[in-house]
Amino acid sequence: MTEPRSPLPGYPHVGVGWAFPVRWGLRGVELVRDEEEIRQAIRIVLRTNLGSRVMRPTYGADVERYVFAPRTDQVCFQLAFDVERALLLHEPRIIVDKVEAVPAGEAEDRIDVAIAYRIDRHRRPSSLVLPFYLQAEEGS
Numbered sequence: 051m052t053e054p055r056s057p058l059p060g061y062p063h064v065g066v067g068w069a070f071p072v073r074w075g076l077r078g079v080e081l082v083r084d085e086e087e088i089r090q091a092i093r094i095v096l097r098t099n100l101g102s103r104v105m106r107p108t109y110g111a112d113v114e115r116y117v118f119a120p121r122t123d124q125v126c127f128q129l130a131f132d133v134e135r136a137l138l139l140h141e142p143r144i145i146v147d148k149v150e151a152v153p154a155g156e157a158e159d160r161i162d163v164a165i166a167y168r169i170d171r172h173r174r175p176s177s178l179v180l181p182f183y184l185q186a187e188e189g190s
Contacts, residue, residue: 064083064084064085064087064088064143064169065083065087066081066082066083066087067081067082067083067087067090067091068080068081068082069081069082069090070082070090070093070094085169088141088143088144088169091141091143092137092141092144092165092167095109095110095111095136095137095140095141096110096111096113096133096136096137097110097111097113098110098111099112099114100112108139109140110136110140111132111133111135111136111137112132112136113129113132113133116128116129116161121153121158121161125161126151126152126153126161127151129151129161129163130149130150130151130163131149133149133151133163133165134146134149137149137165137167142170143169143170144167144168144169144170145167145168145169145170146165146166146167147166147167147168148164148165148166149163149164149165149166150163150164151163151164152164
């Protein structure tokens with residue numbers, strides 16, 4: 051793998067991750083960092099259907115169900131709600147300011163979703179270490 055740079059100053063919790071889709075470069079797996087890491091994580095959440103991850107069945111936004119829906123105000127409202135819900139639940143590194151879904155002008159087959167967000171500067175990075183014993187202790 052390529053050697054990652056230090057994370058964005060002031061945002062130690064953003065980190066570095068594999069590029070999506072996964073790509074291989076001359077030095078190994080291509081990595082993304084800083085704001086691009088967040089943007090790709092948002093895209094992954096929004097493009098994941100509910101139930102498609104066996105170990106995390108509630109992960110995702112399930113926006114694919116709107117593909118054949120009419121361009122009504124109700125559909126736009128529900129789409130924006132589902133996007134905001136998914137981001138609030140699955141991307142803790144951001145603060146979602148506004149999600150708006152509107153019909154795309156003259157295009158009869160498109161709804162544009164605008165997401166206004168900020169990287170949460172005050173989120174503290176944390177870690178948890180749990181001991182995992184491979185063998186039972188003697189006498190127990």
